[in-house]
Amino acid sequence: MNKLWYLSQISLFDTLPKEDLLEIEQITPSSVLKKGEIIQTPTTFHEGLYLLKKGKLKLYKINPEGKQFIISILGAGNVFGELDSFSFGTRDTFIETIEDTFLCALSKEKFEQFLIDRPYLAVKIMKELSGLLNERDAIMAQLVLGNVREKILQLLIILSKKFGVPNGNYIKIDMPLSHQEIGDMIGSTRGTVTVVLNELAKEKAIIISRMSIEVNLSEVERLLHTQ
Amino acid sequence: MNKLWYLSQISLFDTLPKEDLLEIEQITPSSVLKKGEIIQTPTTFHEGLYLLKKGKLKLYKINPEGKQFIISILGAGNVFGELDSFSFGTRDTFIETIEDTFLCALSKEKFEQFLIDRPYLAVKIMKELSGLLNERDAIMAQLVLGNVREKILQLLIILSKKFGVPNGNYIKIDMPLSHQEIGDMIGSTRGTVTVVLNELAKEKAIIISRMSIEVNLSEVERLLHTQ
DNA sequence: CGAATTATGTAAGCTACATTACAGAACAAT
DNA sequence: ATTGTTCTGTAATGTAGCTTACATAATTCG
Numbered sequence: 001m002n003k004l005w006y007l008s009q010i011s012l013f014d015t016l017p018k019e020d021l022l023e024i025e026q027i028t029p030s031s032v033l034k035k036g037e038i039i040q041t042p043t044t045f046h047e048g049l050y051l052l053k054k055g056k057l058k059l060y061k062i063n064p065e066g067k068q069f070i071i072s073i074l075g076a077g078n079v080f081g082e083l084d085s086f087s088f089g090t091r092d093t094f095i096e097t098i099e100d101t102f103l104c105a106l107s108k109e110k111f112e113q114f115l116i117d118r119p120y121l122a123v124k125i126m127k128e129l130s131g132l133l134n135e136r137d138a139i140m141a142q143l144v145l146g147n148v149r150e151k152i153l154q155l156l157i158i159l160s161k162k163f164g165v166p167n168g169n170y171i172k173i174d175m176p177l178s179h180q181e182i183g184d185m186i187g188s189t190r191g192t193v194t195v196v197l198n199e200l201a202k203e204k205a206i207i208i209s210r211m212s213i214e215v216n217l218s219e220v221e222r223l224l225h226t227q
Numbered sequence: 228m229n230k231l232w233y234l235s236q237i238s239l240f241d242t243l244p245k246e247d248l249l250e251i252e253q254i255t256p257s258s259v260l261k262k263g264e265i266i267q268t269p270t271t272f273h274e275g276l277y278l279l280k281k282g283k284l285k286l287y288k289i290n291p292e293g294k295q296f297i298i299s300i301l302g303a304g305n306v307f308g309e310l311d312s313f314s315f316g317t318r319d320t321f322i323e324t325i326e327d328t329f330l331c332a333l334s335k336e337k338f339e340q341f342l343i344d345r346p347y348l349a350v351k352i353m354k355e356l357s358g359l360l361n362e363r364d365a366i367m368a369q370l371v372l373g374n375v376r377e378k379i380l381q382l383l384i385i386l387s388k389k390f391g392v393p394n395g396n397y398i399k400i401d402m403p404l405s406h407q408e409i410g411d412m413i414g415s416t417r418g419t420v421t422v423v424l425n426e427l428a429k430e431k432a433i434i435i436s437r438m439s440i441e442v443n444l445s446e447v448e449r450l451l452h453t454q
Numbered sequence: 455c456g457a458a459t460t461a462t463g464t465a466a467g468c469t470a471c472a473t474t475a476c477a478g479a480a481c482a483a484t
Numbered sequence: 485a486t487t488g489t490t491c492t493g494t495a496a497t498g499t500a501g502c503t504t505a506c507a508t509a510a511t512t513c514g
Binding site for chain 1: 288290291294296298311312313314315316318319320342343346349350352353354356357358359360361363364365366367368370371372373413414452
Protein backbone atom coordinates (compact mmCIF):
# COMPACT_ATOMS: atom_id res chain seq x y z
CA MET A 1 0.00 0.00 0.00
CA ASN A 2 1.73 3.12 -1.21
CA LYS A 3 1.19 6.76 -0.45
CA LEU A 4 -1.03 7.21 -3.48
CA TRP A 5 -3.55 4.73 -2.23
CA TYR A 6 -4.03 6.69 0.95
CA LEU A 7 -4.57 9.93 -0.89
CA SER A 8 -7.37 8.50 -2.96
CA GLN A 9 -9.12 7.57 0.29
CA ILE A 10 -9.14 11.14 1.44
CA SER A 11 -12.56 12.52 0.77
CA LEU A 12 -11.49 16.06 0.20
CA PHE A 13 -9.24 14.94 -2.58
CA ASP A 14 -11.19 12.04 -3.94
CA THR A 15 -12.19 13.74 -7.15
CA LEU A 16 -8.70 14.83 -8.10
CA PRO A 17 -7.29 13.34 -11.27
CA LYS A 18 -4.41 10.90 -10.91
CA GLU A 19 -1.71 13.36 -11.92
CA ASP A 20 -2.79 15.69 -9.14
CA LEU A 21 -2.62 12.91 -6.60
CA LEU A 22 0.88 12.11 -7.79
CA GLU A 23 1.83 15.71 -7.34
CA ILE A 24 0.47 15.85 -3.79
CA GLU A 25 2.36 12.72 -3.01
CA GLN A 26 5.58 14.35 -4.09
CA ILE A 27 5.10 17.60 -2.26
CA THR A 28 3.85 16.26 1.06
CA PRO A 29 6.27 14.99 3.65
CA SER A 30 4.55 12.38 5.80
CA SER A 31 4.98 11.55 9.43
CA VAL A 32 4.18 8.71 11.80
CA LEU A 33 2.81 9.23 15.30
CA LYS A 34 2.27 6.83 18.17
CA LYS A 35 -1.01 6.55 20.05
CA GLY A 36 -1.35 9.17 22.76
CA GLU A 37 0.79 11.90 21.22
CA ILE A 38 -0.46 15.46 21.51
CA ILE A 39 -0.14 17.16 18.13
CA GLN A 40 -1.48 20.55 19.04
CA THR A 41 -2.57 22.60 22.04
CA PRO A 42 -4.36 25.95 21.93
CA THR A 43 -1.00 27.67 22.46
CA THR A 44 1.26 25.49 20.35
CA PHE A 45 0.07 25.14 16.81
CA HIS A 46 1.93 25.62 13.58
CA GLU A 47 0.51 26.71 10.29
CA GLY A 48 -0.24 24.14 7.66
CA LEU A 49 -2.86 21.64 6.69
CA TYR A 50 -2.62 17.96 7.50
CA LEU A 51 -4.22 15.02 5.81
CA LEU A 52 -4.96 12.14 8.12
CA LYS A 53 -4.00 9.08 6.11
CA LYS A 54 -4.41 6.39 8.74
CA GLY A 55 -5.33 6.32 12.41
CA LYS A 56 -7.58 8.52 14.55
CA LEU A 57 -7.32 11.81 16.39
CA LYS A 58 -9.42 13.36 19.07
CA LEU A 59 -10.03 17.05 19.04
CA TYR A 60 -10.90 18.53 22.41
CA LYS A 61 -11.09 21.54 24.68
CA ILE A 62 -10.38 21.75 28.41
CA ASN A 63 -12.14 24.14 30.77
CA PRO A 64 -10.47 25.97 33.68
CA GLU A 65 -11.38 23.18 36.11
CA GLY A 66 -9.67 20.66 33.85
CA LYS A 67 -12.83 19.04 32.52
CA GLN A 68 -12.38 17.82 28.96
CA PHE A 69 -14.85 18.08 26.09
CA ILE A 70 -14.13 16.00 22.99
CA ILE A 71 -15.47 18.03 20.06
CA SER A 72 -14.82 15.49 17.37
CA ILE A 73 -12.93 12.36 16.39
CA LEU A 74 -11.12 12.51 13.07
CA GLY A 75 -10.43 9.39 11.00
CA ALA A 76 -8.64 8.53 7.78
CA GLY A 77 -9.67 10.97 5.08
CA ASN A 78 -10.18 13.96 7.34
CA VAL A 79 -8.19 17.14 7.02
CA PHE A 80 -7.22 19.48 9.81
CA GLY A 81 -4.92 22.36 10.57
CA GLU A 82 -4.79 26.08 10.18
CA LEU A 83 -3.63 28.56 7.51
CA ASP A 84 -3.89 32.31 7.89
CA SER A 85 -7.26 32.77 9.46
CA PHE A 86 -8.57 29.62 7.89
CA SER A 87 -8.98 26.26 9.65
CA PHE A 88 -11.01 23.09 9.61
CA GLY A 89 -12.43 23.66 13.04
CA THR A 90 -9.22 22.99 14.91
CA ARG A 91 -8.52 26.44 16.26
CA ASP A 92 -7.83 26.68 19.99
CA THR A 93 -8.20 22.95 20.49
CA PHE A 94 -6.06 20.12 21.70
CA ILE A 95 -5.41 17.44 19.09
CA GLU A 96 -4.25 14.03 20.27
CA THR A 97 -3.79 10.69 18.53
CA ILE A 98 -5.90 7.86 19.88
CA GLU A 99 -4.30 5.30 17.57
CA ASP A 100 -0.99 5.03 15.73
CA THR A 101 -1.37 7.58 12.98
CA PHE A 102 0.07 8.58 9.62
CA LEU A 103 -0.20 12.18 8.50
CA CYS A 104 0.91 14.08 5.50
CA ALA A 105 1.54 17.78 5.65
CA LEU A 106 0.66 20.45 3.12
CA SER A 107 2.56 23.68 3.65
CA LYS A 108 0.88 27.04 3.31
CA GLU A 109 2.62 27.74 0.03
CA LYS A 110 1.88 24.37 -1.45
CA PHE A 111 -1.74 24.47 -0.45
CA GLU A 112 -2.30 27.97 -1.75
CA GLN A 113 -0.69 27.16 -5.06
CA PHE A 114 -2.73 23.99 -5.27
CA LEU A 115 -5.89 25.95 -4.63
CA ILE A 116 -5.10 28.62 -7.21
CA ASP A 117 -4.42 25.96 -9.83
CA ARG A 118 -7.64 24.04 -9.12
CA PRO A 119 -10.67 26.24 -8.53
CA TYR A 120 -12.99 23.26 -8.14
CA LEU A 121 -11.06 22.25 -5.02
CA ALA A 122 -12.18 25.42 -3.26
CA VAL A 123 -15.80 24.53 -3.88
CA LYS A 124 -15.11 21.06 -2.52
CA ILE A 125 -13.64 22.56 0.63
CA MET A 126 -16.60 24.90 0.97
CA LYS A 127 -18.90 21.90 0.91
CA GLU A 128 -16.72 20.01 3.34
CA LEU A 129 -16.75 22.90 5.80
CA SER A 130 -20.44 23.41 5.34
CA GLY A 131 -20.99 19.74 6.15
CA LEU A 132 -18.92 20.04 9.30
CA LEU A 133 -20.93 23.08 10.32
CA ASN A 134 -24.30 21.39 9.86
CA GLU A 135 -23.06 18.33 11.70
CA ARG A 136 -21.89 20.46 14.63
CA ASP A 137 -25.23 22.26 14.80
CA ALA A 138 -27.12 18.99 14.99
CA ILE A 139 -24.81 17.69 17.70
CA MET A 140 -25.01 20.93 19.64
CA ALA A 141 -28.80 20.85 19.65
CA GLN A 142 -28.79 17.31 20.99
CA LEU A 143 -26.23 18.18 23.65
CA VAL A 144 -28.38 21.03 24.84
CA LEU A 145 -31.82 19.49 24.56
CA GLY A 146 -31.32 15.81 25.36
CA ASN A 147 -30.83 13.83 28.55
CA VAL A 148 -27.79 11.61 28.98
CA ARG A 149 -29.49 8.55 27.53
CA GLU A 150 -30.49 10.43 24.39
CA LYS A 151 -27.05 11.96 24.00
CA ILE A 152 -25.44 8.54 24.21
CA LEU A 153 -27.89 7.11 21.67
CA GLN A 154 -27.11 9.89 19.24
CA LEU A 155 -23.37 9.54 19.80
CA LEU A 156 -23.54 5.82 19.10
CA ILE A 157 -25.35 6.52 15.84
CA ILE A 158 -22.76 9.06 14.74
CA LEU A 159 -19.80 6.90 15.71
CA SER A 160 -21.16 3.77 14.10
CA LYS A 161 -21.83 5.66 10.87
CA LYS A 162 -18.38 7.21 10.85
CA PHE A 163 -16.29 4.36 12.26
CA GLY A 164 -18.56 1.34 12.06
CA VAL A 165 -17.54 -2.08 10.79
CA PRO A 166 -20.38 -4.56 10.16
CA ASN A 167 -20.28 -7.58 12.43
CA GLY A 168 -23.33 -9.82 12.10
CA ASN A 169 -26.46 -7.92 13.11
CA TYR A 170 -24.36 -5.35 14.89
CA ILE A 171 -21.95 -2.64 13.83
CA LYS A 172 -18.70 -2.55 15.73
CA ILE A 173 -17.32 0.89 16.43
CA ASP A 174 -13.75 0.52 15.30
CA MET A 175 -12.08 2.50 18.03
CA PRO A 176 -10.90 1.98 21.60
CA LEU A 177 -13.46 3.86 23.69
CA SER A 178 -13.62 4.13 27.46
CA HIS A 179 -16.69 5.23 29.38
CA GLN A 180 -14.74 8.26 30.51
CA GLU A 181 -14.15 9.28 26.89
CA ILE A 182 -17.79 8.82 26.04
CA GLY A 183 -18.62 11.04 28.97
CA ASP A 184 -16.18 13.63 27.66
CA MET A 185 -17.93 13.64 24.30
CA ILE A 186 -21.38 14.34 25.70
CA GLY A 187 -20.60 16.34 28.82
CA SER A 188 -21.41 13.59 31.27
CA THR A 189 -19.47 11.49 33.76
CA ARG A 190 -17.89 8.05 33.79
CA GLY A 191 -20.28 6.52 36.29
CA THR A 192 -23.41 7.75 34.57
CA VAL A 193 -22.18 6.50 31.20
CA THR A 194 -21.53 3.05 32.66
CA VAL A 195 -25.06 2.83 34.00
CA VAL A 196 -26.71 3.94 30.76
CA LEU A 197 -24.57 1.66 28.58
CA ASN A 198 -25.52 -1.31 30.76
CA GLU A 199 -29.19 -0.34 30.44
CA LEU A 200 -28.85 -0.25 26.65
CA ALA A 201 -27.01 -3.58 26.65
CA LYS A 202 -29.81 -5.13 28.68
CA GLU A 203 -32.25 -3.86 26.04
CA LYS A 204 -30.13 -5.59 23.33
CA ALA A 205 -29.47 -2.26 21.61
CA ILE A 206 -25.73 -2.66 22.04
CA ILE A 207 -23.13 -5.23 23.05
CA ILE A 208 -20.40 -3.94 25.31
CA SER A 209 -17.10 -5.25 26.46
CA ARG A 210 -13.99 -3.57 27.74
CA MET A 211 -13.15 -0.62 25.43
CA SER A 212 -15.48 -1.86 22.74
CA ILE A 213 -19.05 -1.27 21.64
CA GLU A 214 -21.17 -2.93 19.01
CA VAL A 215 -24.34 -1.17 17.95
CA ASN A 216 -27.66 -2.48 16.69
CA LEU A 217 -28.18 0.61 14.59
CA SER A 218 -31.87 0.26 13.81
CA GLU A 219 -32.70 -0.49 17.43
CA VAL A 220 -30.66 2.45 18.67
CA GLU A 221 -32.36 4.73 16.17
CA ARG A 222 -35.74 3.44 17.24
CA LEU A 223 -35.00 4.07 20.88
CA LEU A 224 -33.80 7.59 20.16
CA HIS A 225 -36.93 8.50 18.23
CA THR A 226 -39.45 6.96 20.59
CA GLN A 227 -38.26 8.50 23.84
CA MET B 228 -29.44 54.65 1.68
CA ASN B 229 -29.41 52.60 -1.47
CA LYS B 230 -28.93 48.91 -2.08
CA LEU B 231 -25.23 49.39 -2.74
CA TRP B 232 -24.61 50.73 0.71
CA TYR B 233 -26.00 47.62 2.26
CA LEU B 234 -23.90 45.36 0.13
CA SER B 235 -20.70 47.00 1.23
CA GLN B 236 -21.68 46.25 4.83
CA ILE B 237 -21.84 42.57 4.14
CA SER B 238 -18.66 41.05 5.39
CA LEU B 239 -18.51 38.28 2.86
CA PHE B 240 -18.56 40.79 0.07
CA ASP B 241 -16.68 43.63 1.65
CA THR B 242 -13.57 43.22 -0.43
CA LEU B 243 -15.34 43.18 -3.75
CA PRO B 244 -14.54 46.01 -6.11
CA LYS B 245 -17.27 48.55 -6.78
CA GLU B 246 -18.21 47.19 -10.16
CA ASP B 247 -18.87 43.78 -8.62
CA LEU B 248 -21.11 45.30 -6.00
CA LEU B 249 -23.03 47.08 -8.71
CA GLU B 250 -23.45 43.80 -10.51
CA ILE B 251 -24.76 42.04 -7.42
CA GLU B 252 -27.16 44.86 -6.89
CA GLN B 253 -28.57 44.35 -10.35
CA ILE B 254 -28.90 40.60 -10.20
CA THR B 255 -30.37 40.26 -6.73
CA PRO B 256 -34.07 40.73 -6.14
CA SER B 257 -34.63 41.97 -2.61
CA SER B 258 -37.47 41.33 -0.23
CA VAL B 259 -38.88 42.80 2.95
CA LEU B 260 -40.08 40.74 5.89
CA LYS B 261 -41.94 41.65 9.07
CA LYS B 262 -40.78 40.63 12.53
CA GLY B 263 -41.88 37.13 13.45
CA GLU B 264 -42.03 35.63 9.96
CA ILE B 265 -40.72 32.11 9.54
CA ILE B 266 -38.50 31.99 6.48
CA GLN B 267 -37.55 28.34 6.57
CA THR B 268 -38.37 25.13 8.38
CA PRO B 269 -36.44 21.85 8.15
CA THR B 270 -39.00 20.62 5.62
CA THR B 271 -39.63 23.80 3.64
CA PHE B 272 -36.49 25.33 2.28
CA HIS B 273 -35.69 26.48 -1.18
CA GLU B 274 -32.31 26.60 -2.83
CA GLY B 275 -30.47 29.85 -3.00
CA LEU B 276 -28.26 32.08 -0.91
CA TYR B 277 -29.57 35.09 0.94
CA LEU B 278 -27.77 38.17 2.08
CA LEU B 279 -29.17 39.74 5.21
CA LYS B 280 -29.08 43.45 4.52
CA LYS B 281 -30.91 44.77 7.55
CA GLY B 282 -32.63 43.20 10.52
CA LYS B 283 -32.01 40.02 12.48
CA LEU B 284 -32.89 36.36 12.19
CA LYS B 285 -32.85 33.55 14.66
CA LEU B 286 -31.80 30.13 13.55
CA TYR B 287 -33.10 27.31 15.71
CA LYS B 288 -33.97 23.66 16.10
CA ILE B 289 -36.90 22.09 17.94
CA ASN B 290 -36.75 18.70 19.64
CA PRO B 291 -39.61 16.17 19.67
CA GLU B 292 -40.98 17.56 22.95
CA GLY B 293 -41.14 21.01 21.40
CA LYS B 294 -38.21 22.51 23.26
CA GLN B 295 -36.42 25.09 21.17
CA PHE B 296 -32.67 25.63 20.85
CA ILE B 297 -31.50 28.85 19.20
CA ILE B 298 -28.28 27.98 17.39
CA SER B 299 -27.40 31.43 16.26
CA ILE B 300 -28.64 34.95 15.63
CA LEU B 301 -27.79 36.44 12.26
CA GLY B 302 -27.45 40.17 11.74
CA ALA B 303 -26.80 42.52 8.82
CA GLY B 304 -23.88 41.23 6.81
CA ASN B 305 -24.50 37.56 7.37
CA VAL B 306 -25.24 35.13 4.60
CA PHE B 307 -27.43 32.06 4.84
CA GLY B 308 -29.17 29.53 2.67
CA GLU B 309 -28.41 26.36 0.84
CA LEU B 310 -27.14 25.39 -2.64
CA ASP B 311 -26.60 21.80 -3.71
CA SER B 312 -25.05 20.20 -0.68
CA PHE B 313 -23.57 23.47 0.42
CA SER B 314 -24.94 25.73 3.15
CA PHE B 315 -23.91 28.28 5.73
CA GLY B 316 -25.01 26.17 8.64
CA THR B 317 -28.71 26.55 8.02
CA ARG B 318 -29.57 23.01 7.05
CA ASP B 319 -32.48 21.40 8.88
CA THR B 320 -33.15 24.50 10.92
CA PHE B 321 -35.96 26.94 11.44
CA ILE B 322 -35.17 30.50 10.43
CA GLU B 323 -37.34 33.28 11.78
CA THR B 324 -37.08 37.07 11.71
CA ILE B 325 -36.85 38.77 15.09
CA GLU B 326 -36.93 42.24 13.59
CA ASP B 327 -38.21 43.73 10.36
CA THR B 328 -35.74 42.48 7.81
CA PHE B 329 -34.44 43.16 4.30
CA LEU B 330 -32.93 40.33 2.32
CA CYS B 331 -31.48 39.97 -1.10
CA ALA B 332 -31.43 36.68 -2.89
CA LEU B 333 -28.70 35.14 -5.02
CA SER B 334 -29.91 32.31 -7.21
CA LYS B 335 -27.92 29.14 -7.68
CA GLU B 336 -26.92 30.08 -11.20
CA LYS B 337 -25.96 33.63 -10.32
CA PHE B 338 -23.94 32.56 -7.34
CA GLU B 339 -22.10 29.84 -9.20
CA GLN B 340 -21.25 32.15 -12.06
CA PHE B 341 -20.13 34.77 -9.59
CA LEU B 342 -17.89 32.22 -7.89
CA ILE B 343 -16.37 31.00 -11.13
CA ASP B 344 -15.57 34.55 -12.19
CA ARG B 345 -13.97 35.47 -8.88
CA PRO B 346 -11.77 32.76 -7.40
CA TYR B 347 -10.78 34.90 -4.41
CA LEU B 348 -14.40 34.88 -3.28
CA ALA B 349 -14.22 31.13 -2.70
CA VAL B 350 -11.29 31.61 -0.35
CA LYS B 351 -13.25 34.29 1.44
CA ILE B 352 -16.15 31.94 1.89
CA MET B 353 -13.83 29.23 3.13
CA LYS B 354 -12.57 31.59 5.78
CA GLU B 355 -16.08 32.66 6.67
CA LEU B 356 -17.21 29.07 7.12
CA SER B 357 -14.11 28.20 9.05
CA GLY B 358 -14.79 31.12 11.38
CA LEU B 359 -18.35 29.91 11.94
CA LEU B 360 -17.06 26.45 12.69
CA ASN B 361 -14.54 27.62 15.27
CA GLU B 362 -17.14 29.85 16.87
CA ARG B 363 -19.59 26.94 17.14
CA ASP B 364 -16.94 24.72 18.70
CA ALA B 365 -16.17 27.29 21.37
CA ILE B 366 -19.87 27.75 22.12
CA MET B 367 -20.49 24.02 22.20
CA ALA B 368 -17.70 23.48 24.71
CA GLN B 369 -19.14 26.15 26.98
CA LEU B 370 -22.65 24.71 26.66
CA VAL B 371 -21.37 21.30 27.70
CA LEU B 372 -18.88 22.24 30.39
CA GLY B 373 -20.36 25.32 32.03
CA ASN B 374 -23.13 25.91 34.55
CA VAL B 375 -26.01 28.24 33.75
CA ARG B 376 -24.30 31.32 35.14
CA GLU B 377 -21.21 30.71 33.03
CA LYS B 378 -23.26 30.03 29.93
CA ILE B 379 -25.14 33.29 30.38
CA LEU B 380 -21.90 35.21 30.91
CA GLN B 381 -20.44 33.79 27.71
CA LEU B 382 -23.63 34.47 25.79
CA LEU B 383 -23.64 38.09 26.93
CA ILE B 384 -20.05 38.47 25.74
CA ILE B 385 -20.84 37.02 22.33
CA LEU B 386 -24.01 39.05 21.87
CA SER B 387 -22.44 42.30 22.96
CA LYS B 388 -19.53 41.78 20.58
CA LYS B 389 -21.84 40.95 17.69
CA PHE B 390 -24.75 43.28 18.36
CA GLY B 391 -23.39 45.71 20.93
CA VAL B 392 -23.88 49.49 20.80
CA PRO B 393 -21.74 51.51 23.25
CA ASN B 394 -23.79 53.35 25.86
CA GLY B 395 -21.65 54.99 28.51
CA ASN B 396 -19.70 52.39 30.46
CA TYR B 397 -22.03 49.71 29.23
CA ILE B 398 -22.70 48.07 25.89
CA LYS B 399 -26.33 47.76 24.93
CA ILE B 400 -27.26 44.58 23.12
CA ASP B 401 -29.22 45.94 20.19
CA MET B 402 -31.94 43.33 20.07
CA PRO B 403 -35.23 42.56 21.82
CA LEU B 404 -34.40 39.64 24.08
CA SER B 405 -36.70 37.86 26.51
CA HIS B 406 -35.52 35.62 29.32
CA GLN B 407 -37.22 32.74 27.54
CA GLU B 408 -35.13 33.36 24.43
CA ILE B 409 -31.94 33.54 26.45
CA GLY B 410 -32.89 30.22 27.98
CA ASP B 411 -33.43 28.80 24.51
CA MET B 412 -29.94 29.85 23.50
CA ILE B 413 -28.19 28.11 26.37
CA GLY B 414 -30.48 25.19 27.06
CA SER B 415 -31.94 26.54 30.27
CA THR B 416 -35.32 27.76 31.45
CA ARG B 417 -37.07 31.09 31.79
CA GLY B 418 -37.16 31.12 35.57
CA THR B 419 -33.52 30.20 36.03
CA VAL B 420 -32.44 32.86 33.55
CA THR B 421 -34.44 35.50 35.43
CA VAL B 422 -32.72 34.61 38.69
CA VAL B 423 -29.20 34.63 37.24
CA LEU B 424 -29.73 37.90 35.36
CA ASN B 425 -30.93 39.55 38.55
CA GLU B 426 -27.85 38.25 40.36
CA LEU B 427 -25.60 39.73 37.66
CA ALA B 428 -27.50 43.01 37.79
CA LYS B 429 -27.00 43.16 41.57
CA GLU B 430 -23.26 42.68 40.93
CA LYS B 431 -23.33 45.64 38.51
CA ALA B 432 -22.16 43.44 35.62
CA ILE B 433 -25.28 44.23 33.63
CA ILE B 434 -28.27 46.55 33.60
CA ILE B 435 -31.56 44.94 32.77
CA SER B 436 -34.98 46.16 31.87
CA ARG B 437 -37.86 44.62 29.99
CA MET B 438 -36.50 43.00 26.78
CA SER B 439 -33.21 44.86 27.07
CA ILE B 440 -29.75 44.19 28.46
CA GLU B 441 -26.72 46.41 28.81
CA VAL B 442 -23.40 44.73 29.50
CA ASN B 443 -20.33 45.89 31.38
CA LEU B 444 -18.08 43.85 29.15
CA SER B 445 -14.90 43.90 31.20
CA GLU B 446 -16.77 43.00 34.37
CA VAL B 447 -18.64 40.17 32.66
CA GLU B 448 -15.37 38.83 31.24
CA ARG B 449 -13.75 39.04 34.67
CA LEU B 450 -16.61 37.13 36.27
CA LEU B 451 -16.45 34.43 33.62
CA HIS B 452 -12.74 33.89 34.07
CA THR B 453 -12.65 33.95 37.84
CA GLN B 454 -15.36 31.43 38.56
C1' DC C 455 4.93 -14.19 37.48
C1' DG C 456 3.68 -10.24 40.40
C1' DA C 457 2.88 -5.28 40.68
C1' DA C 458 1.15 -1.26 38.95
C1' DT C 459 -2.17 0.78 36.08
C1' DT C 460 -6.43 1.30 33.81
C1' DA C 461 -11.25 0.19 33.01
C1' DT C 462 -15.54 -1.02 34.95
C1' DG C 463 -19.54 -1.88 38.37
C1' DT C 464 -22.30 0.04 41.97
C1' DA C 465 -24.40 2.89 45.38
C1' DA C 466 -25.33 6.70 49.02
C1' DG C 467 -25.79 11.47 49.32
C1' DC C 468 -25.93 16.00 47.40
C1' DT C 469 -26.98 19.82 44.36
C1' DA C 470 -27.94 22.55 40.49
C1' DC C 471 -31.51 23.18 37.97
C1' DA C 472 -36.14 21.89 36.02
C1' DT C 473 -41.04 21.92 36.90
C1' DT C 474 -44.97 23.97 38.29
C1' DA C 475 -47.54 27.47 39.98
C1' DC C 476 -49.09 31.98 41.01
C1' DA C 477 -48.96 37.05 40.88
C1' DG C 478 -47.74 41.58 39.42
C1' DA C 479 -46.12 44.74 35.74
C1' DA C 480 -45.62 46.39 31.19
C1' DC C 481 -47.35 46.66 26.89
C1' DA C 482 -50.65 46.11 22.82
C1' DA C 483 -55.12 46.14 20.92
C1' DT C 484 -59.74 47.56 20.69
C1' DA D 485 -60.21 52.86 29.70
C1' DT D 486 -60.51 47.99 29.49
C1' DT D 487 -59.07 43.73 28.26
C1' DG D 488 -55.99 40.40 26.76
C1' DT D 489 -51.25 39.17 26.10
C1' DT D 490 -46.49 38.98 27.07
C1' DC D 491 -42.80 39.48 30.16
C1' DT D 492 -40.94 39.18 34.66
C1' DG D 493 -40.38 37.93 39.79
C1' DT D 494 -40.44 34.38 43.14
C1' DA D 495 -40.84 30.15 45.58
C1' DA D 496 -41.98 25.06 46.75
C1' DT D 497 -41.07 20.78 45.23
C1' DG D 498 -38.97 17.13 42.47
C1' DT D 499 -35.24 14.80 40.17
C1' DA D 500 -31.52 13.68 36.87
C1' DG D 501 -27.26 13.18 37.16
C1' DC D 502 -22.88 14.67 39.61
C1' DT D 503 -19.64 13.57 43.47
C1' DT D 504 -17.38 10.56 46.08
C1' DA D 505 -16.08 6.30 47.43
C1' DC D 506 -14.89 1.65 47.29
C1' DA D 507 -14.46 -2.95 45.06
C1' DT D 508 -13.43 -5.99 41.24
C1' DA D 509 -11.72 -7.20 36.77
C1' DA D 510 -8.71 -6.72 32.89
C1' DT D 511 -4.28 -5.17 30.98
C1' DT D 512 0.34 -3.68 30.85
C1' DC D 513 4.87 -3.79 32.23
C1' DG D 514 9.02 -4.88 34.71
